[in-house]
Amino acid sequence: MTRIIGALDEIGANYDVLFCDLWGCVHNGIEAYPAAVAALQRFRRGGGQVCLMTNAPRPAPQVESSFDRLGIPADAYDTIVTSGDAAQDALFAGAVGRRVWHLGPAKDDAFFDPPPEWADADPIARVELEDAEGIVCTGPFNEDEEAPEDYRASLMIAREMGLKLLCANPDIVVDLGERRIYCAGAIAEFYQQLGGESLYFGKPHPPIYDLARRRLSLKPDARVLVIGDGIKTDIAGAQGEGLDSIFITGGLAAEHMGADVENPDHRLLTDWLSPQMLQPSYAMGRLR
Template identity: 50%
Template sequence: MTRIIEHFSEISANYDAVYCDLWGCLHNGQRPFAEAVRALELFRDSGGLVLLLTNSPRPKASVEIQLDGIGVARDLYHEVATSGDSARAALASGSYGKNVFHIGPERDLPFFAPDPDIPGLENINRVPLDQAEAIVCTGLFDDQTETPADYAAIFLEAKNNGLELLCANPDIVVDHGDKRIYCAGALAAAYTERGGVSHYFGKPHPPIYDLARTRLAAAAGRDIDQSRILCIGDGIMTDVLGAINENMDVLFISGGLAAEDTATRPQPDPQKLEAFLQKHSLSPTATIGHLR
């Protein structure tokens, strides 16, 4: 059974570093959560390393600029690892061809920007669907109005053409302010349901954790044992499942995506939390309503 805690400081001394999710944990897409910022500041000031581990389809630099814009100071964290960077490396390898059809908003175009750290990206071309060798999905064209059902025709043509889909963000939904919107993971799941083949590079899949370990070691100047790293996140099938698959401890933020299921006000109802976790057959190391 998961342990319900009131404050991160109750367990933080057990860890040298954290992999902290962004949406639902540190911010809501519009503003940072003051208590979460303070909790990470205290951990940082005690010598802990903070790596932001996000299923954002954008490159690290783009995520940092986004965080600047909503008021998350750069001195709060030491490194960033994104699903987008993991997917970009796979795309740059040439394993999916050079000509790709992009599903996603214009704000995600930095995904395709040449990067000296990822050789091969400069060879990737965005082309119409009928000329593509694969699909890259970073999100919906318009996540404010569309749903996966709007992509039925695109997916039918893509499947008939034998195209595989690279999903740069495995999240199904995310809360943007007070609105819940679909992410690239919802489209990848819909494509798979229609008989297509989808590939994932963010949480809970291994590539993003490999990237995180490399970047954390570089920031620390040494390898950090996984037993001394805590994952923090609100996605039961991304953050929690990914951490457990990697044999890492995880602090589940029940007041994010699972707020209603766990009756988090501001802490989760123990019985509803247990029922929710049993439903998914997962048991996080600890649970807290909101990071604080």
């Protein structure tokens, strides 16, 4: 049964490492949650390591470049691992060919810059759909207005061409302040519904966890705790990796947990978790 806790400090000493989600846990897309930042800082001062693990489709340095604006200080984490990092590795390895149609906003252009380990790889060319060998999806072209259904015609053409879709962000939605927007995962899921094939590399899929372990040089017996507000990404990923987890109920699922976002209702939480077929070790309203 999931145990509701009031603060990370209640259990933090039992773990060596945190794999902590960013959006919905540490920030809301506009600003950091001060209590969450303080909790991560305390964990590190106690000797723990923190990997900020996000399904953002951009490489880690680009994600980190927004931290000053958001208010996330350098002493709150040890490293960052993104879905973009793991998916980029697959892209340059040739998972969907070298001529690709990019379905995503211009802000994700850095995804196509080769990382140092692929500096000598053949370049990736972005082309029109009719000339593509595969698709790279980093999100809608216009995340403020578009939904997966808007791409039905293009995706049906891609399906008939037999193109694979590389999904750089498996998240379905995120909350930007008070707005909920679609992510690449929603489009990839829709493509599968149409009969296409989508490839995933972020949470809950293994590549991103393998990358995190390598970047932290973790020993096999390291005690890892996963923190996240995505039941199908963060918590499913933790369960798949055999790791304990904290479900942050005040994120994507907040409307189902009662009037007090900081303190989830135990009965509502239990009822909501039951059909999910996933059982986080702990739950907390907001990370603190």
